[in-house]
Amino acid sequence: MLENSSIARNWSGWELSEAPRAAWAVTALSSVLIFTTVVDIVGSLLVIVSVFRNRKLRNSGNAFVVSLAFADLVVALYPYPLVLVAIFKNRWSLGEIHCKVSGFVMGLSVIGSIFNITGIALNRYCYICHSFVYDKLYSTWNTMIYVCLIWALTVVATVPNFFVGSLEYDPRVYSCTFVQTVSSSYTITLVFIHFIVPIAVVTFCYLKIWILVIQVRRKVKSEMKSRMKPSDFRNFLTMFVVFVIFAICWAPLNFIGLAVAISPSEIASRIPECLFIVSYFMAYFNSCLNAIIYGLLNKNFRKEYKQILMFLWMPRFFVQETSKGGTEGLKSKPSPVFNNNNQMKTDTI
Template structure:
């Protein structure tokens, strides 16, 4: 079987020799015969589709949270905006560079862009993992520690948590520059994390940046669903857990985001663990198609979250429609806005105050207002 592309990057002289696909390394095209013919068109199609949906979808998520007061007022939705930004950055920088590498059949933008592209790719992946973990912890605290939740996620605390996530992400990427693990892989036309650069570091990356966060997220959602099932089995008067149907849908939505992320990134991380056992022996035996397909899944994940929100969350779906309508026919919306606002004012005047026995059923990704729910419970 042809030599594994990642192993080829760890070539003689400590990885400092010219890599296949780089200008000056035999014309920059010696790796073409190592790659199946379907890789270039398939990867191009995946990247083009992913980039378009990634940019449009994640911009819709960010605009929806900014426009909708119900979505904007909940602290946990800041993690969704952070997750959307993490997915968005790869579509704005690394993906277009990968498309250029496919067009040139090799990396033609120099080592600086290669390192920067691989860094941004890692930034997106690790930041996505940390945000998904933070969202799960947020839901867990709301359900399992509702009394302490307002103190843990106060008005200014959540933005600090988001900044901490991005800071930890940057810190987590710093060791890559000392291990030389950010390099060009000709099999996937990408500057990315090279699994064979350091076996010990690869194991550490998979365990700390994937397995451990996934274990934390699994524990949080398992505890949530155990409490939800118990609360449903008890009478409402006996249960201390008061969750609306919209809260259950929000947990389900983020659980689906977690499951899909795990499915998309598990193959690549499993390959990394297997290769780390013995890079020189195992890396050349990894099927080319399996490795490339694992990257297809990983790239494709960045555009899926916005689709999941639209499919499973009514508020996001409504905001998507409003934003698209404004962009599609801005003059019509500008004329219709005053009439709609007047109709809403009349409807608001005609509606009496909501009874405490029938709370408003919102459909947000953040659980309902804790303070309001607690007041309603005390009034009963």
Template sequence: LLLVFSIPGNLFLVSLALADLVVALYPYPLVLVAIFQDGWAQGEVHCKASAFVMGLSVIGSVFNITAIAINRYCYICHSLAYHRLCRRWHTPLYICLVWLLTLAALVPNFFVGSLEYDPRIYSCTFVQTASARYTGAVVAVHFLLPMAVVCFCYLRIWVLVLRARRKVKSDNKLCPRSSNVRSFLSMFVVFVIFAVCWAPLNCIGLAVAVNPEAVAPQVPEGLFVASYYLAYFNSCLNAIIYGLLNQNFRREFQKIISALWNPRRCMQDSSKGSQAEGPESQALPEVSAQRPVGADTL
């Protein structure tokens, strides 16, 4: 945990994890209750609140993924400027800005009246037919624009990685560190899966925004429900992606599970380890992310 918070870039991952977690704590249980009761019986307040939290999670995930891509782009492609723009105390400010933008993006829902119960998906959510202009703005600002920024960042990173590999082979140098490549790949896969899961629903929203009265009745209910639950399912996938592609994540997750299963043994092991290592081991090692990154070190 100390290592997570000692590396500024990792704070963005914590923020993304919170965005995925918040939707499972409040809206999803209410959706399950509505499914079992075949209707919404929790009242108007819970309906608006759950829809707001759902939007907070969705837009927060989009903006956090965008912030992670920009952070990785600056770190790899503009490493000298990165250490001026992303100091340790800067990162919490950037994360606060991400969540402030998320809140600002949700405020118009209350003026448009677009947070309502949809019986097709047993959820209180954003209604695409409430306002054609606002639906178009939601798709553009909350999906198309962030995805364009993320694509630009990762394409530039890929170009630099390929150039570095060709240079390494031509100069007979060591290959790029596999840990750096896996870390980049894990976040790239997170972005790709997010785009795949949310693209169908946003395509429907974009079509509805063009002509709500003509298009909305023509959208098959099965297609809408499938696209919506595919978007819901995205919140469950990030942890699986981290577990498959990140060895450190798997190792630390196993430690957390073992600590929860047998906390006394975990405390004994940690106390023995601290006594054996001595006081000098309490200082965290210098993280390589704090040094400028060139093409040869990718």
């Protein structure tokens, strides 16, 4: 159990023996989580429906985008509502099974998200920096295998929580979640596997892409300026922003976990509770941001969002204005910038 919290445990619930939090704190935490849950569900569904509805968006790169949206959607449908119940009741009242399962699902979503972001970065890297082998590497069949492999690795990385006993209720964040102090070795391993190593891989991929983009833009500035569309750069920028926002939202919690795991007896008691809570809810908040980023930076997703929402608001009008993008390029490729020949690729995302 947690070292810094006094909890009287019984199987009808985990009761806080400390005084309830101030009303403003409960209101703030619940408001953030309600907003995150609603936007997460709506946004993730918009992303998934957009890709399946519009053939222009149906490509290998966006297979990972759909997988990432699924990872975001899962937590909004199950763990987040349970956390809200715990916030309002100031205790965990849903029993041990829901506690363990919700913590496990939370872990699947977190690790699945970073693995999918890594898959997206590798896909963009191959498409832009190794375009001659891209079609072979990312055929429809191979892409499905990659997505399945991502989720298989996610399960493998999450299942040990049951054997280590690290899924417990943490009253500080009202969540059944990973307890950083249960096993230092497992915490350190998990931080490296699900954060540090993927971040390093993604950073390498995007750094190589940035270098190539800068080189090509300088080289072709005079003779190809008229062929360079603003959308070409924005499409690559979309997924880069998704990665940066994820790293910002999850870095505090992971660094706290790493510090606590290195020296549990000394560091755990020194972590301000406020900092710990803010880092957790920053991580929760990240799950609703990806769909917003797509809508802000990607014109094709934005167009699909509008048409889907128009259908829900005015079905008759929508029938007359069926997605024009739905008849374009079934096998169009993902986010576009340049290939190794310094030639522009087509905007398809």
